[in-house]
Amino acid sequence: MAQAKYTTHLGMVDILPDEIRKWHYLENLIHEEAAKFNFEEIRTPIMEQTELIVRGLGQLSDIVSKEIFSFSRGEDNYVLRPELTAPVVRAYIQNHLDQRGGSQKLYYMGPMFRAERPQKGRQRQFHQFGLEVLGSSDAVADVEIIAFMIHICDKIGIKNTTLKLNSIGNPESRNSYKEALKTHLKPNFEKMSEVSQKRFEKNPLRILDSKEEEDQPFIESAPVITDFLSDESFSHYNKVKEYLADLEIPFEEDPYLVRGMDYYTETAFELISPDLGAQDALAGGGRYDLLVEEIGGQPTPAVGFAAGMERLFIACEELGIELGSEKKVDVYIVTLGEAARKWGVAQLPKIREKGLSATMDYKGRSMKAQMKDANRENAQFAIIVGENELNEGKFTFRDMKESEEELLTMDDIIKNLSVI
């Protein structure tokens, strides 16, 4: 077990060839579907300034207070990105993307880093993809974002998800709600769990998230944030629900859904899967109308979401869904002897030119070993060449699936291959 001298860091894993095909599948799917939604990809650096993340997500958020990988070099503070909303907003401001006109519809995918204790569905380096719409306050934007998220799950075959929806309004209504909540909880402060007591002053909304037994009675009787929404927030929320209904996207209102980052406003949502175990969030997001300004841009309404790619794979596994195609190669050239080998290497490019994949043995092994290898590589055809073939100028062209073969000139073989 402890053979390898060097290993990956805790919570960071290699993605090996045997599992890469499902990654390619998902990545391609996201590119294709995002294009259909008319979103454009944006790629930002893996590292950002620490200050951006701290300001963006909030000093008190769990991510910033205990989960970021950061270091400094000279005057500069670096942080490995823990999420991509703040960096995308940074890029939006820095590159004046608002000047492209209209709403900016952006998507991304890539690795994120959080220094947490790993467990099922949670790694220190993990991958997300996400969409962001900058410059629209319209409920259509919220709904398109949600629709995309669900669309991807549908395409993959993950259908038993639950969309949880809430609105946390603007900061004013949220503050008055906080006060009401505190007034409600205060008489029972002593009876609440330790964690909840700690949250009471700094972030009472999070108490609603508590899973502690002793907190439940107080949570159930607590006032509901949607009763505190401004007229504007209320009508925005209603439109979101209306449009979702029009799209026949089922959702579950959860007045206690509160998300971790400080930048969220108005609509908040999460996509939950029962197949994930303890970490059941497949994706999450919401509106962040104040973030652009907070980071130094013009006031710009925005909405987005991020989904965990590894979590999608876990859900697939639980559901018995296999993503990606089988490993295969179109042609395997089996050679006997040095002259045949020399001939074989020269044929590979001719086959590849036709848009097919081709390979041969790299180890100079026996014919049997080469045939075995061709089988393992899931080759569709084998071209077998030895002295006889070289002398006659006709080569054994074998269909590996049908176990049928015939002698053909290389030109005829290429012709045959062109039709498959």
Next chain:
RNA sequence: GAGCCCGUAGCUCAGUAGGUUAGAGCGCCAGGUUGUGGCCCUGGAGGCCGGGGGUUCAAAUCCCCUCGGGCUCCCCA
């Protein structure tokens, strides 16, 4: 930061009243078939039994420490 569980071949795992050269299946390599894969048969390679210390005539097995991993709480993707 806290709790629970687990470390024996590349993988999945057998192997304790402590006892000579540590096993199986799969995978890998080779042979059976000196020019034909998938099935079958035979053989081979591959382990300081995670590491260190202790008890003992004797430790994969018992004790202590340590490292690594998994899961859970918190929180999130």
